[in-house]
Amino acid sequence: MLLLIAACVPHPGPVGAAPPATVTDVSPSVPPGRASLAEGVPTELTVLDDAGLASLLANPGSEAMVVNFWATWCGPCVREMSVFREVAAEHPEVRFALVNVERAGSGAVDRFLAAEGGGLPAFALDTDDASSLLARAVPAWPDIIPVTLVLDPGGAVRARFDGELDAPALRAALAP
Secondary structure, X not given: OOOOOOOEOOXXXXXXXXXXXXXXXXXXXXOOOOHHHOOOOOOOEEEEOHHHHHHHHHOOOOOOEEEEEEOOOOHHHHHHHHHHHHHHHHOOOOEEXXXXXXXXXXXXXXXXXXXXXXXXXXXXEOOOOHHHHHHHHOOOOOOOEOEEEEEOOOOOEEEEEEOOOOHHHHHHHHOO
């Protein structure tokens, strides 16, 4: 019998160079999920500390937001990238945020985003212990990835997906 696991467990990975300065203001200068979807537009990586992640998950904006927690070494996470780009293009009224759980500054995320080309707003966590940070910030954190939250304005969780997500399920969660 063959068992396929559709979720990845956190992996600490190697700690690389010192991460860029942390930020707590996660309001992007261009609307997330819009201009950054253009082909050839590189995705910038914003580093989040505890307060920055809390601010992102509070979703202080007036739009719904999709937050995906992922890693470059997680197959299901990588496969989901096309789902997020596709659905973001269909829903310009929704903000998207891809939060990588690998140590900021390791280079793996930057290399992945550079190879992928244009994409969605990307964030990395400024911690050596992503599991603990996420357990504090995300209610009932399952300690697996990918995890996707659909947040209403103000941060209420409209939908949650633990494991790989497909476009029809995400579209259904975004339906009025």
